[in-house]
Amino acid sequence: MSKQLFYIEPFMRGNQHAPFNAAMLQVLQCVYPEAAVTLWCSPDHLLALKEQSPLSAQITHKPLNVPALQTANKIRWFYKHAAECWILTKLLIQAHSDAVDLVYFAFLSPPAQWLLSCYRVFFFKKCNIIVQLHGLELLKSSAQNKAVDRLYAWLLRNAFSRKRSGLYYIVLERRARSYLQEKQLIPPAHLLYIPHPYLFPQPVARQKSANVVTFVHLGVARLSKGSQHFFELAKQFKEEIAQRKLIFQVVGHLLPEMAPYVNSYVVYPKKGEMLPLAEYQEALASADYALFCYGTDSYELTGSGALMDAIAAHKTILGLRNPSFSEIFAIVAQPPGVLFDTLEEMEQYIRSIIHLKTPSQTDREVAFKMLQEHFGVANVAEELRIQLKRVLC
Template sequence: MIIVCEPECRGTAHEKINSAFLYGVSLAYPEEKIVFFAEENHIAAMKDNFTRDKISLKNIEYRHFLLPEPPYERIAAYFQYYSLLKRIFGYAGDSGCCKMFFLSANSNNLYCIKKILTRYHQDIKCGVVMHGIVETIKIKPKFTDRLKIWPYIMWFKNALEYRSDLAVNYLMLSKRAYANLAAYIDGNLYRKFFYMDIPYIFDQEYVKELDPKRLIVATIGHGNPNRLIDFVNLLRNKLGGLAEKNFEIRVISDSTKRIEKKLKDETAVNCVSPRKRLTRDEMDFHSKDVDYFLFLYDRDSYELTSSGAFFDALHYKTPIITLRNPGIQYYNDLCGDIGYTRDTIDELADILVKLINQGNEKEKYDNFVKNIETLKETISIEKSFHKLRQLMEIESGNVSTEKG
């Protein structure tokens, strides 16, 4: 038996990625029973994904629990996590389970995992997925206020280094992020890290519904709201206005009050989800006719992780218009250009001005889509699930009996 646990996400948060992780574990261990622990609404969202993606998992049992209330950095959350995780580890021990896979982590729950392993379950091997929190190891927080000592003590790098002799391995979400990590941790800890591309169940038969008379560019995910506002203003100035153009900038997923306030009179900007998270069906609906997804990330964004929104763009077979970013460039280089990459928003605006005035170059656009299809086949979970088995087939090594 293998236990998979999502100790952070609620509802539809990361539901597309986590359903692919769970699918990958079932591919890696087809003969094993898999018990999945998560928040109730998150389980429901993942089941919806499996139905939508026509995936049938025969060896999965679902069990829901109550998560601590966010923010998870609170002292109270530590004790709530300890109680919750101790029960799950106890179930694992009673069931003879020796492998546990955690789909996310924060400082509180990672410390709890290691303390419980040390005290009660040194025979259990654990794998932990590294999401955005791993970016915080680059800069140590400053201790300036004794009332804020908890975040200082609970720096995520400290949690990684604590009891590094335990059988806990970590999964980075791209080869590039894994390579970059070496600059921030010592060699002994680095050996406990593995990598795979963000797991995603791609629909290779997905068909777009483009309007040849209208250009639609969309942002997806959290993005960079302030830069989007600057970009729209720059584009308006270059075109002498946007209202009369057959053009739309669509803000999919979480828009902000600032975007809505600053761009409320711009008819070309369509915020389809004002300050609320869309369901996957709603995202599908608003993405099917998008010509390009726009990414305005900082150059140093996603140094140690990857963008789930970028994988959504691949899923929808949609070329990208992006500021140069190593995280995206890594995938752009794997199978050929999948869109336009430039160094400044001024250069990106020039690209859009040309597309608005002259339309898509069909041959170039079709080549972008062809490269996306090749990339999806290259990085699909069906090709990479063996990495999950590699992560879990680890030896405990010289595990100390020191109490945590």
């Protein structure tokens, strides 16, 4: 009898995490090629997944009512968490009733993770459950952080303290695995690591003016990503921008918190919503450089989907040196770009690009190909197969 798998996305809608989920679905199917997979997600998320890649005939979709998130609406935010916890409860009961072999949660917020850990003390003990961990920067929350972030950190720590057999966690960063083990939050027997899976299409052919250099900020512009520095950098090149020597462009959307920092030197969408996939890919294809201003002490425990997009599109990466980028650059002998210790160093390098010829990309093309093999479905599936054999034998 073939295995039954539940793939559950109870929180994200539309394009949110669509590149990851589309790739991870294929990873699980490589690991369990004969399994019948039930995909539980919102209808708009299903459409976003199909934009990334056609779904296998072995995947059956079951719709979920996942509430949309409304910025700065506390009632809506509470309702979204409540809905997620209800989905969690309902589908665990369903999985127990159907004797599902493996339940994979593509994302769970801290409240839902805490509830799951409580359930495992008394219920659903025979069901193998895997929780995909994202955004673990919350664990470093201090007294200076917002009260809600401190609450989320407490919920995560408390959830991890209730470890029960059959409950496992996956991280996508080696340093996140080391942090969780060093802090004794999750023991090695319950913690898996895999590279961030990604579907790598053929890069779209560039169609742009040869005399204009384009720098893009990928994804959501927000303070936690240092996006305000992207606007500050653009201002330093206002003369060159006016002369059409270069373009600074946000390929994504801006959160309201960015309002005090926007200026006329950056091209950005005026609508406060995610770009359609086709528009996003077209803008990325026309770029020369993907520029990242993440802080040097940020993204230590969280990967960057935007960085994966840059690797997919073979765009030279310019960024501040931080744990996330350093880990990825260390995978290959020839780097896929340049990392800087300060924004001033980055500014000087950009000036050298404008006034000198762009450096040869030959070595970087080799780096992009190697990174795509590392994060490709086949390699990630093999890594996951080994890890699951260790814990589910």
